[in-house]
Amino acid sequence: MRAMKIARVLVYQHDLEVAGGLYEMSTSEVANLDTTVVVLETSDGTLGFGETCPLGPTYQPQHALGARAAIAEVAPAILGLDPRQPGVVYEAMNQALSGSVYGKSAIDVACWDLSGKAYGARVADLLGGAHRDRIPSYYGVMPASPEACAAKATELVAAGFGRIQVKCGARSLNEDIDTVRAVAAAVPPQTLLLADANRGWTQRQAINFSQATRDIALALEQPCDSLADHYAIAGKVCHPIFLDESADSIANIMDAVSSGLAQGFGMKISRVGGLTPMATVRDIAAARRIPHTVDDTWGGDILAASCVHMAASCLPSQHEGTWISEPYTSRAYPMISSPITNTDGWIDLPSGPGLGVEPDLGAWGEPLVTYS
Numbered sequence: 001m002r003a004m005k006i007a008r009v010l011v012y013q014h015d016l017e018v019a020g021g022l023y024e025m026s027t028s029e030v031a032n033l034d035t036t037v038v039v040l041e042t043s044d045g046t047l048g049f050g051e052t053c054p055l056g057p058t059y060q061p062q063h064a065l066g067a068r069a070a071i072a073e074v075a076p077a078i079l080g081l082d083p084r085q086p087g088v089v090y091e092a093m094n095q096a097l098s099g100s101v102y103g104k105s106a107i108d109v110a111c112w113d114l115s116g117k118a119y120g121a122r123v124a125d126l127l128g129g130a131h132r133d134r135i136p137s138y139y140g141v142m143p144a145s146p147e148a149c150a151a152k153a154t155e156l157v158a159a160g161f162g163r164i165q166v167k168c169g170a171r172s173l174n175e176d177i178d179t180v181r182a183v184a185a186a187v188p189p190q191t192l193l194l195a196d197a198n199r200g201w202t203q204r205q206a207i208n209f210s211q212a213t214r215d216i217a218l219a220l221e222q223p224c225d226s227l228a229d230h231y232a233i234a235g236k237v238c239h240p241i242f243l244d245e246s247a248d249s250i251a252n253i254m255d256a257v258s259s260g261l262a263q264g265f266g267m268k269i270s271r272v273g274g275l276t277p278m279a280t281v282r283d284i285a286a287a288r289r290i291p292h293t294v295d296d297t298w299g300g301d302i303l304a305a306s307c308v309h310m311a312a313s314c315l316p317s318q319h320e321g322t323w324i325s326e327p328y329t330s331r332a333y334p335m336i337s338s339p340i341t342n343t344d345g346w347i348d349l350p351s352g353p354g355l356g357v358e359p360d361l362g363a364w365g366e367p368l369v370t371y372s
């Protein structure tokens with residue numbers, strides 16, 4: 001096998017604006033996203049791309065400066081390694097730094113991109129193969145009046161979305177109940193419906209919400225703050241529990257699956273540390289027929305591409321959808337490749353090789369830092 005070594009690690013920063021001004025969740029709202037892109041340059045000049053983009057500093061225990069600090073810790077340890085061995089590169093990162101997997105995630109994704117380029121294959125093919133070349137997306141309806149949310153959901157379903165998430169937890173419980181009732185009444189019964197409180201409910205609120213809406217087929221997505229909260233409400237709520245923010249490690253996810261706590265997951269690739277650990281999560285979920293999404297926390301085309309490749313490698317019966325920041329982002333970074341877009345609730349898999357996306361590096365300016 002021809003030698004291939006990581007010769008340089010270049011780190012870029014971009015600001016991504018939220019279209020329409022604000023993205024609102026129960027625990028935070030964001031107007032700008034600080035995203036970090038890692039470029040791995042190999043000894044033969046091939047470039048691999050990865051990205052990590054925390055959804056602001058309070059959505060979960062991640063922040064942009066933390067990602068870049070983690071990359072600074074691990075970058076020297078991966079120089080000289082073969083990027084076609086993402087498991088070996090990952091172990092070198094773990095030996096250099098404990099935790100902060102959302103920073104390591106960008107490097108891991110860049111290794112998969114380089115592997116694909118080296119082998120002339122799509123990342124989805126390296127992950128086991130693409131079960132489909134077009135994957136479903138879903139939409140998060142932000143807090144508004146019940147009538148406005150129902151109208152938005154109706155419009156989305158008519159456009160092609162089969163999965164609607166209603167953001168809850170930011171207002172009174174009665175407003176949440178009225179809103180979810182209005183949305184459920186407005187969409188066809190086969191629509192996958194979720195009430196996503198983004199950690200915003202107390203145990204009591206989650207139980208009361210669920211019991212008040214017990215006649216509606218929906219799932220509770222991350223109703224409460226901690227994993228312990230969810231163990232406490234399990235058996236007292238009337239709906240399946242989908243963990244999102246608390247699904248933050250392979251160990252937690254294994255426990256949540258084996259104990260029967262979680263009936264689904266909102267999965268973020270960077271939260272578990274990249275495509276390498278996410279492949280394990282995918283297989284755990286498949287073994288117990290647990291549905292899940294494959295998303296990340298905002299980002300641009302590079303991050304979206306990693307989500308779509310992973311999602312394509314998931315069994316369609318398990319993969320419920322992939323959220324990408326387009327069309328919520330009004331200004332991403334310049335790219336040469338076609339943008340990854342959400343068209344009527346569906347996203348096309350890039351053709352590759354690797355992730356199949358190419359940044360316009362000439363328009364990006366100088367990197368923040370280069371490790372060599």
Ligand SMILES: [Mg+2]
Pocket residue numbers: 196198221222244245266
């Ligand atoms: Mg969520």
